[in-house]
Amino acid sequence: LEIDDYQWSGDGTRLLIFTNTRKVWRLNTRGDYWVLDISRRPGQAGAAGGASGRLAKLGGDAPEASLMFAKFSPDATRVAYVRANNIYVERLDDHRITPLTSDGSETIINGTADWVYEEELGIRDGFRWSPDGERIAYWHFDSSGVEMFTLINNTDTLYPTLTRIPYPKAGTTNSAARIGVVSASGGETTWMQTPGDPRQTYLASLDWVDSATVAMQQLNRLQNRSDLLLGDARTGEVTRVFRDESDAWVDVEPLQAIRGDREFLWLSERSGWRQLYRVRRDGGEPMLVTRWASPADVISIQGVDEAGGWVYFLASPASAIERYLYRVRLEGGVPERVTPAERPGTHAYDIAPGGALAFHRYSRFDVPTVVNLVALPAHRPVRALTDTAPLRAALASVVAPPVEFFSVGVGGGVSLDGWMLKPSHFDATKKYPVIVFVYGEPASQTVTDSWGGNQRLFHRAMAEAGYIVMSVDNRGTPAPKGAAWRKVVYGAVGELSAKEQAAAVEALATRHTFIDRDRVGIWGWSGGGSNTLNAMFRYPDVFSTGVSVAPVPDQKLYDTIYQERYMGVPEGNAEGYRRGSPIHFAEGLKGKLLIVHGSGDDNVHYQGTERLVNRLIELGKPFDMMVYPNRAHGISEGKGTTPHVYRLIARYFLEHLPAGGR
Template structure:
């Protein structure tokens, strides 16, 4: 790989000129370190082609490329030709890829959901047709391309593209009461999908989920805006132990105009996190879960006989994770992933749900399933076979033989396959190599061509005083954990440095990964701090992912207990090193990481001098039902698990400097969490620092200079708390 070799050369060249320091403005204003990517890359279904969406001053344009040659075949769409629609970002093809649905001026609702105006663009005659005058959600072609189903104001509609008539198939949709075909807030956030309807292969049936959230408690947020009076946003948000939406599955038959509720009898459970049609026209597979999420059913429903049968049952002593790996093959056998042997692997079942064989095996995990090639009978996947911090791409026969590694370099490799599985675009990076995109032969693993690299970024970085990220493990009384460390470029082992620990620590997560600087740009900020004389460390303790089921699920019913023990033990071990000042150790984190840093400065007050918590959970009683109960069961069942690990209940142990930050528009981790923490700290007469970002959501990013302001505030706080003792006589920030 030419780019890979050049990157190594550039990043290891000796530098003779004065190097520049990274600044907050470089990171958050000028975007100096932006990594080039393949913009809106999408594999096509018909042939070895892919599309790329680009934008210029004339508008949006979509080009079609040949996988084999990487040459542009044609320009499919020009924004300036779309009768007044110059720019668009959202598009989906129909089955034969003769038409597109294009979204324009879309309004974000929550993390994944949006609404707006959508059009059908015919690639053959270049005609453009507005689907509806209304703001709609999730417009989806039927497989035969003659119809589009969509949702407006919680009701499902079907538009016939031939007759131009629109049929409304549900009428009871109502805000904060009934939702048809679109998930409620907690399903969208925690089960990761918005569209809750699916066409059958023959385009004459539509299955959809109905959510009755009438009894779900409401949560309200003030939206301050620029007006004279704030507005109130109210939505249904089930907290741990509270009522969830009552979900039911419906089927609409276009041929008979019949709509009925699917009766799954004793197989019906609390959640319906997935629905999917088999290759057979009238067979729907429904994934159901009990409320504890440790008992999963795959239910096969015969729409002709209106009969439900159990296809597969998956149980776990802790919880079963939902995924999108379920794949039905030509004979209706299917591929499924499971942690049943202690690591996540792929399994092959026959059409009746009987296990045929385990496809992948070993003390490593399958991290992505890419698909099955019917011609070669090969399964393609990504895994941790080269170490838990790395990702590699493989092929293997469906019987579990003839495994072949297809990626060439150690680091993070991910693949985007052509429809034929003849080729894939490999995205590679490591901690020392910015992202490179290459075309790979999927059968041999040979690299055919380079598509895009980041040589410009690599060259740019040589002008900066950029330290390296060192990977290792740290041994503690609790176990041995993956760790990375960033030291100052002029590191002197005879000096003592303040230590700042960064972590997330949530179930199944990973922050110690051999990949290029993360997309949130935290790594560049950490490098900037190292220039100021800090050592930065990140440690993935127990409960994090990709090291097997037992390592991850040890935290079941005790979120926070083992994770904070590991961060405290690791800080103590690091404090023993000659170059670390054990009296100047700080920690910071966001969301779950904010929960952890809040525990660190309370339960670990004798170890940590400083903590920053951004948008933290402070008690799992305040967080949503699906996420929290998966790991904790309900507060009614597990009160001690909730309360013994809540920083709110340990506020009186605070000793060091604590900065609490939250956005008031956070619909995910509500600002209520910080307010309860503040109350507990005030009652304990503890001094701390608090800052609010009005109307900002969980990511605290919208608005001019928001991220710059946030990280400047955090930098100043760290300097005041962990700086040289002579400059830090006042330990408490008033």
């Protein structure tokens, strides 16, 4: 078997193997599952009475590659999985299969998620075993009433084939989502009685607190309110124990139960900074845990050592471009750094239950990721799990000269972080063209001291060709600089980003005489493609050449959860949607523009690019365009596609933004 993924049973006697996988939108989440029993020596009876070492395929007579999200019951005697939008439980002793739901269809989804929940809330695996293995809690979606978006494949068959997706665009109807609990032996579902219209709220998380209680996070449609709800698995009765609110939006973070499930750890920006709180199950005011000497953000919870009384988390109070492990007493106190001070850069951790060991990943802008096992809290290396020495040696000449990080003021007391790459033959007495790489939206930073993989190597190649390549994080990106920094763009995404990107270029050109103001290009993908358009249309005297990949020219064409989170609903913010959408400023285009899109993009639809093309034609604006048939948002499907995309981008800059110092 070619193994794509695996999981051990809790007692270590069985291995669940995922193979023969298929992509469902973005990830390979559908395939075949096998169970290997290793509980006895060959020839002896296994843990469930079967032959030891027996490799058994799950699913009975299910079609090939049709199972999703299989997982062991807590006692490892059964496996539950999703097939064709229904949930099943299969016994491992006799492989008897019990359906827990039967209404799954194209519009009724059990145990997994609809398109927008998967994309924007990260919900794919949509069911949970209870701790005692007696019940399963699951998401149920009714997508009837959600408008269908049709993707057209013109190339693979003699006549076009159509793929129809229930896709809620901003301001339109969502799926009705609810959470049910059903016996693992089958029977009627008990529905959690969550408040509000299920099409006007979001159920953003689901966890068992104990074998009789589920915890849920419910967002309102505007996503500026998050309620922690507890549901009685037997009756469906729901109680709200905590509410978090914001003038902009609230972020959804994983729940962590502590103190024998009597409390939860919760990240909130209620103070103006993302801080860690303890929330009691019986209600009341939350208790602040992270009591910094100076204001700082908690980036994410990494693990809990409840016996020792510690919680571990990522933070970087002194620099928004780095990530370090900290810990603080569960009783509250001043956080202390765990990551050694002599290892600047970006650190990530997968901490074992109990907090004694962790898989540690470390990288820098010019240093590929290394992985090792460390003992906590001393951060003592236990075992190296990767050897990147050959890769580092091969890259030694490529990553020279080293990256330069900088800070640049853009007015109003605002300073932005950035990085800059120069050619190895750089001559400070000459003027060089600049390529700005932009994202600029609330979903991601581009300026971090971390390894960037192939795209970073592309930027290195462009620098070596004779460009200054740089990137700047404008306000509104998710840097750990406080809620005001991140949420200043609420209701106006697209305006501030282009303004601050242009201001950064102007300020840097004033600071550095080697920047050629007449040769400044910009490029980005997805939200970065949108900001490329905004920069080219709104600041044509700053940016002369742009490459916009998979952009959102009109924000009303994107999905409900993402766009409404940051912009509100269109009917309540019509002017904000207009001003944030580059299509309404296309008359400002003066320079050279290349638009790139995949016609099979299920995420950011090619529809938006087609509308922009029509607008540019109407305005008589010359532009260039490349369409990749049937490729999705990452434009990676098909042999040779990825190198073709990057050669296209490079060629466009080389042709229209002449390289080299002058």
